[in-house]
Amino acid sequence: MTFIFNMAYSNLIKSNQGLRFTWFIKFLALSVFSILIVINTAVAEPYLAVKNYLKCAACHVNPNGGGLRTEFGKIYGQNLLPAKANSYDSAKLARLTQYLSIGADARFNANFQKTEEIEDNTSKSFEVSSAQLYININIPNSGLSFYLDQQMAPGSAINREAIVMYEFEQGDFIKAGKLFLPFGLRIEDDTAFIRQATGMNFDNSDNGVEYGLNHDNTTVNFYVANGTSQSSNNDDSFLYGIRAEHLFSTFRVGGGAVLNDGEQQVKILNLYGGTQWRDITFLAEVDYLILEAANSFNQQDIKQLAALAEINYQWKQGWNLKLTTEYFDPDQDVDEDEQTRYSLIGEYTPLSNVQLRLGARIKQDIPQKSQNNYETVFFQSHFYF
Amino acid sequence: MNIFNSFITVGFLSLALTACNAGNGDSLNDQGRPIDEIGEVMDLPDPDSDSIKPTLASIQDKVFTPICASCHGGANPAAGQDLSSLENSIINLINVTSSNTLFKRVLPGSAEESYLYLKITGDSRAGSRMPLGQPALNQEKILAIKKWIEDGAVIPESSSNSARVSRVNIKERRITREINDQNFASNVDYIWRLNEPLVVVFWFNKPMSFDYLTPEQVLFTAYDSNDSKENDNWLFDSSNISINIINDHILQLSISEVARDVSHINIQLNKSSISTLTTSLGQQLDGDFDGVDGGVFSYDIHF
Numbered sequence: 001m002t003f004i005f006n007m008a009y010s011n012l013i014k015s016n017q018g019l020r021f022t023w024f025i026k027f028l029a030l031s032v033f034s035i036l037i038v039i040n041t042a043v044a045e046p047y048l049a050v051k052n053y054l055k056c057a058a059c060h061v062n063p064n065g066g067g068l069r070t071e072f073g074k075i076y077g078q079n080l081l082p083a084k085a086n087s088y089d090s091a092k093l094a095r096l097t098q099y100l101s102i103g104a105d106a107r108f109n110a111n112f113q114k115t116e117e118i119e120d121n122t123s124k125s126f127e128v129s130s131a132q133l134y135i136n137i138n139i140p141n142s143g144l145s146f147y148l149d150q151q152m153a154p155g156s157a158i159n160r161e162a163i164v165m166y167e168f169e170q171g172d173f174i175k176a177g178k179l180f181l182p183f184g185l186r187i188e189d190d191t192a193f194i195r196q197a198t199g200m201n202f203d204n205s206d207n208g209v210e211y212g213l214n215h216d217n218t219t220v221n222f223y224v225a226n227g228t229s230q231s232s233n234n235d236d237s238f239l240y241g242i243r244a245e246h247l248f249s250t251f252r253v254g255g256g257a258v259l260n261d262g263e264q265q266v267k268i269l270n271l272y273g274g275t276q277w278r279d280i281t282f283l284a285e286v287d288y289l290i291l292e293a294a295n296s297f298n299q300q301d302i303k304q305l306a307a308l309a310e311i312n313y314q315w316k317q318g319w320n321l322k323l324t325t326e327y328f329d330p331d332q333d334v335d336e337d338e339q340t341r342y343s344l345i346g347e348y349t350p351l352s353n354v355q356l357r358l359g360a361r362i363k364q365d366i367p368q369k370s371q372n373n374y375e376t377v378f379f380q381s382h383f384y385f
Numbered sequence: 386m387n388i389f390n391s392f393i394t395v396g397f398l399s400l401a402l403t404a405c406n407a408g409n410g411d412s413l414n415d416q417g418r419p420i421d422e423i424g425e426v427m428d429l430p431d432p433d434s435d436s437i438k439p440t441l442a443s444i445q446d447k448v449f450t451p452i453c454a455s456c457h458g459g460a461n462p463a464a465g466q467d468l469s470s471l472e473n474s475i476i477n478l479i480n481v482t483s484s485n486t487l488f489k490r491v492l493p494g495s496a497e498e499s500y501l502y503l504k505i506t507g508d509s510r511a512g513s514r515m516p517l518g519q520p521a522l523n524q525e526k527i528l529a530i531k532k533w534i535e536d537g538a539v540i541p542e543s544s545s546n547s548a549r550v551s552r553v554n555i556k557e558r559r560i561t562r563e564i565n566d567q568n569f570a571s572n573v574d575y576i577w578r579l580n581e582p583l584v585v586v587f588w589f590n591k592p593m594s595f596d597y598l599t600p601e602q603v604l605f606t607a608y609d610s611n612d613s614k615e616n617d618n619w620l621f622d623s624s625n626i627s628i629n630i631i632n633d634h635i636l637q638l639s640i641s642e643v644a645r646d647v648s649h650i651n652i653q654l655n656k657s658s659i660s661t662l663t664t665s666l667g668q669q670l671d672g673d674f675d676g677v678d679g680g681v682f683s684y685d686i687h688f
Contacts (some may be wrong), residue, residue: 042685074440113520116536123521127507127514155512181482191518199461203517227461239461258460268461289460296470297422304459327405330417337417363519366410366417369451373407 050274083318
């Protein structure tokens with residue numbers, strides 16, 4: 001936290017903006033308030049959480065990370081993430097009233113992809129990758145809030161999260177509604193193996209109930225959701241899960257277990273962690289999946305393994321280099337069917353609320369699946385608020 | 386921190402992380418399964434053929450299993466839509482309402498009204514283009530899916546799924562209503578003119594045997610404007626009914642001489658006391674959608 005204060009303060013000095021004493025006092029008070037929240041609650045760009053020894057709830061209204069940012073999250077995104085900070089108070093701007101705050105994320109991509117198919121093997125496109133609008137209604141002094149995460153584009157509006165949350169005085173919380181289930185590292189890339197294989201991604205929210213238990217640096221989440229039939233539970237079976245995470249002084253470790261009951265039962269075990277050393281942040285996650293009787297040939301279970309390791313190197317404010325390597329074994333009883341994926345992404349945040357990303361990605365599958373062997377180069381502009 | 390040292394550290398860690406390689410695919414088929422496994426026993430596509438065909442078995446083999454099922458399959462299929470096997474694809478696609486409730490995931494006979502087709506072509510009404518984060522499907526695959534849908538989204542004849550009516554539409558008036566398990570009612574806004582035939586088209590999910598179907602075996606019951614009285618209904622004379630077999634899974638029925646005072650018409654197929662409809666392999670039509678072969682298929686048209 002000292003790091004954040006130093007960065008924030010030095011940034012304000014450097015930019016020579018907003019140096020009025022009263023503003024700084026407000027900022028200081030807000031930061032202290034945010035820290036108090038952090039202590040008792042959970043982060044979204046996970047490497048930022050690991051780098052700053054914070055839980056997800058420090059920067060996000062949703063204690064499990066992702067979506068609308070807290071006032072602290074907005075200040076961080078405005079002042080500490082970019083190379084040059086704007087002078088306006090984004091937290092104040094986003095808070096329409098003391099009860100209502102808003103936020104947004106919009107990603108616009110330019111893509112070039114090349115597969116190993118013999119014909120028709122390249123594609124180039126511009127796309128609105130996603131545009132999200134967040135609204136949080138907070139009833140003061142009641143612990144009660146209503147949170148809405150609505151995808152506005154591309155296509156017609158799709159609700160991603162609609163949650164009623166009650167936060168107890170000691171920091172525990174209970175959520176009900178359509179929600180992202182707490183599982184592993186909540187990385188932004190939904191196409192990562194660990195997010196695809198497990199189905200725990202930003203494209204796949206579920207209807208259910210979650211209880212979050214917060215004790216000092218430990219968070220434990222229990223949840224029940226519809227599972228494989230998310231929109232309506234027509235199989236009388238549910239998905240049960242638990243996630244636990246502890247922040248140590250220089251690193252964090254977390255784990256989880258999921259039982260997705262149903263006609264075909266699925267069990268998932270998950271272990272993840274992160275640590276930070278100087279300007280380098282390291283993240284890793286391993287998921288082990290057991291798909292009951294999923295082999296249609298011999299009715300045996302299929303056991304899968306998905307793993308991710310990521311290095312982030314922030315050598316200068318506003319700049320980050322991200323290297324990700326992934327591994328997926330779709331059936332541990334079958335040899336030579338493994339898949340890998342490597343990404344190298346440069347992230348530059350020149351100004352508050354705008355991030356530019358240039359990345360290259362290589363996906364390798366078995367030679368027979370020519371469409372699944374491809375290289376991608378993309379440029380993304382990310383507006384966040 | 387010395388930047389040079391940082392780069393060395395990052396480089397070293399990077400090398401360590403990229404040590405894993407993808408499988409070489411030895412002894413695996415083009416779905417990544419051992420070649421001695423025969424997972425699907427129904428209408429297997431020609432293994433020697435690399436090109437995709439407009440059949441569900443071929444689309445499953447070339448698109449759904451190798452590409453879509455990485456998300457729409459496994460532990461927690463995206464959107465609850467499991468496409469990992471042919472059976473699952475049938476259950477999760479055909480006539481299932483999509484996340485945009487204006488569309489079915491697959492509406493037999495109409496690719497432009499099918500969310501699946503909109504998704505793979507990047508139509509703005511359907512959100513993110515699929516496959517998500519992967520190269521778009523090539524034209525050959527897209528056209529095969531389009532043709533499969535427009536041909537009626539027929540499922541393999543030998544599949545264990547029931548033979549059903551997958552869609553009914555009324556020609557001439559351009560009024561279409563999708564099949565709904567609970568309610569087969571269709572609303573027509575205006576009165577049919579005398580002598581103009583009412584043309585109803587039935588789409589079936591499997592190839593059927595229509596060879597022995599006669600107009601007498603189809604029950605057209607008309608109700609007058611006060612259909613609460615049981616006596617105010619009558620069967621149409623079979624001489625006013627004509628059957629036109631479009632192909633092995635599309636049947637067109639025409640009825641002429643519909644009087645002005647008719648408030649609605651009920652059409653019944655597969656009434657066991659009169660006749661039964663079967664697939665070309667002898668499976669009886671599941672007319673009442675109860676998952677058991679047999680049962681009357683009943684469809685109402687209100688004027």
